[in-house]
Amino acid sequence: MFKTQSLFFTYNQQTAFRFPDIELAAGENLLVLGESGIGKTTLLHLMAGLLRPKSGSVELMGTVLHDLSSARLDSFRGKHIGLVFQRPYFVQALSLQENLALVQFLAGKSRDKNRIKEVLNSLGIGHKLQEKPHRLSQGEQQRAAIALAVINSPQLILADEPTSSLDDKNCSKVAILLKEQASATGAQLIIITHDQRLKDQFQNAITL
Numbered sequence: 001m002f003k004t005q006s007l008f009f010t011y012n013q014q015t016a017f018r019f020p021d022i023e024l025a026a027g028e029n030l031l032v033l034g035e036s037g038i039g040k041t042t043l044l045h046l047m048a049g050l051l052r053p054k055s056g057s058v059e060l061m062g063t064v065l066h067d068l069s070s071a072r073l074d075s076f077r078g079k080h081i082g083l084v085f086q087r088p089y090f091v092q093a094l095s096l097q098e099n100l101a102l103v104q105f106l107a108g109k110s111r112d113k114n115r116i117k118e119v120l121n122s123l124g125i126g127h128k129l130q131e132k133p134h135r136l137s138q139g140e141q142q143r144a145a146i147a148l149a150v151i152n153s154p155q156l157i158l159a160d161e162p163t164s165s166l167d168d169k170n171c172s173k174v175a176i177l178l179k180e181q182a183s184a185t186g187a188q189l190i191i192i193t194h195d196q197r198l199k200d201q202f203q204n205a206i207t208l
C-alpha cells in the first residue's frame with residue numbers, strides 16, 4: 001500500500017503547494033497530469049522522500065518515510081522505490097551492466113548478473129549489456145533508465161516525465177514497458193507528466 005496524506009510543501013513564501021491525497025494498492029497504476037510549473041517534480045520528490053513535506057505524510061508498506069533518519073530513508077528508498085527521471089543518470093565510464101550492478105550494490109544487494117540480464121532482455125536491450133550509456137540511442141537510454149529503476153524489484157516505481165522527449169511510437173512503448181515492469185513485481189506505478197498522449201493508456205488519472 002502507498003499513501004500520501006495532506007501533503008503541503010513550500011520552497012519559500014511565494015511558492016506553496018497543497019497536493020491531493022493519493023492511495024494505491026499493490027499493482028495499481030496512477031497517472032498524475034499537470035501543466036509546467038504546477039509542482040509535478042516537487043510532488044515526485046516528496047513521494048520519493050527526496051524532499052521533506054512541511055506537513056502531511058508519505059507512507060509505503062506501513063513505513064512513514066519522514067519518520068526515518070536520513071540514512072535509513074536513503075536505504076529504504078534504494079530497496080523499495082525505483083525512480084525514472086526525465087533525463088537518465090548514468091555513470092558514463094561504466095557499461096550498462098556495471099551501472100545496474102552499482103544500483104544493486106548501493107541498495108545493499110549483491111551483484112546479480114541473472115537479474116540484470118532478465119531486466120535488460122524484458123526491455124529489449126539485452127544485447128546492449130556491455131555498451132557504455134552514451135552509445136545508446138535516446139529510446140534505448142530511456143529503456144535503460146527504466147532498467148535502473150526496476151533492477152531491485154521496488155514496491156513503488158515513480159517516473160518523472162519519462163516520455164516527453166520521445167516520439168509517439170516510443171512514448172507508447174515506454175508506457176507499456178513501465179506497466180509491464182510494475183505488474184511483473186506487483187509494484188505500484190506513478191507517472192508524473194504533462195504529456196497528454198499518456199491519458200489513453202491509464203484508467204486511473206488525476207490532474208494537479
Ligand SMILES: Nc1ncnc2c1ncn2[C@@H]1O[C@H](COP(=O)(O)OP(=O)(O)OP(=O)(O)O)[C@@H](O)[C@H]1O
Nearest residue numbers: 011012015034035036037038039040041042043194
Ligand atoms: N529549489 C527550488 N527553490 C525555489 N523554487 C523552486 C525550486 N524548485 C522548484 N521551484 C519552483 O516550484 C514550482 C514548481 O516546480 P516543479 O519543478 O515542481 O514543477 P513541474 O510541474 O514539475 O514543472 P515542469 O513540468 O516545468 O518540470 C516552479 O515555479 C519552480 O520555479
